[in-house]
């Protein structure tokens with residue numbers, strides 16, 4: 290059955306890089322996740338569009354992913370098709386300090402590209418290990434900056450396979466959300482960012498300073514999906530967890546980082562059940578101690594084993 294669908298997909302999108310039964314642990318920064326029935330990595334935006342249209346026309350469920358750096362995939366894996374965007378990595382200059390970026394461009398590559406042109410406004414994103422698509426989807430942010438401040442237009446494909454463009458406020462950016470978190474069936478193709486002319490040396494300094502802060506405060510040597518919980522209004526998740534004496538707490542090989550209590554790390558061979566068990570322990574302990582509900586920032590997808 291899955292092999293049949295793969296053959297049909299290859300007839301519709303010849304040359305597509307596609308695999309069956311592909312472990313999602315290979316495609317998430319947590320290094321966790323059971324197999325996807327079908328996984329593919331389009332090489333061009335046209336291939337991406339044709340793949341989405343194929344899945345839509347055949348009624349095959351699909352999940353779009355970027356670098357898998359904000360994902361926790363359950364141990365039973367993903368039924369249907371996973372479409373990974375990381376080969377869609379072209380950047381082009383447009384007029385008036387605008388750059389156009391395909392959805393699979395890594396944020397760090399984008400920041401380096403902007404820096405080379407002395408464009409300022411994106412330094413905050415240096416070191417966030419996601420793609421532009423993932424960052425627009427959830428309005429990624431750090432150190433006072435967020436995607437909202439520079440995204441001006443985004444092309445996307447809807448669930449019927451039609452292409453549209455969002456402009457300005459239509460993105461509906463908010464804390465870790467956007468039009469796309471409200472419409473997860475839509476796929477971001479490319480986005481246009483408006484930046485400002487700046488001083489290359491100052492931009493470089495700012496990037497190194499922010500990277501230094503990341504390295505000093507985050508457990509970057511371990512697989513993780515970054516801050517596991519959203520920031521509750523009026524609090525910091527990491528402080529609540531630390532004040533609940535949960536640093537170093539474990540379920541199997543999932544561990545509340547000693548270095549940054551807001552991170553759950555994969556300290557060995559953790560599976561998704563380990564992380565979910567630890568997540569629930571953290572949520573119930575913080576609720577009991579401080580009466581605060583912690584909501585995961587990480588997207589939890591796929592099926593139980």
Ligand SMILES: Cc1cc2nc3c(=O)[nH]c(=O)nc-3n(C[C@H](O)[C@H](O)[C@H](O)COP(=O)(O)OP(=O)(O)OC[C@H]3O[C@@H](n4cnc5c(N)ncnc54)[C@H](O)[C@@H]3O)c2cc1C
Nearest residue numbers: 355356357358359419420422423424429430431477514515
């Ligand atoms: C060490 C570490 C540090 C981090 N630091 C930060 C930080 O400072 N700030 C921050 O905001 N985040 C941070 N993150 C989390 C993560 O890197 C960001 O959320 C990033 O934007 C996710 O991008 P991604 O490509 O990995 O998306 P994925 O994890 O692959 O996907 C996340 C969501 O985006 C959707 N998506 C991805 N691409 C598309 C597309 N083309 N169209 C439609 N939907 C799409 C997916 O369906 C999924 O729902 C960190 C993560 C790690 C591991």
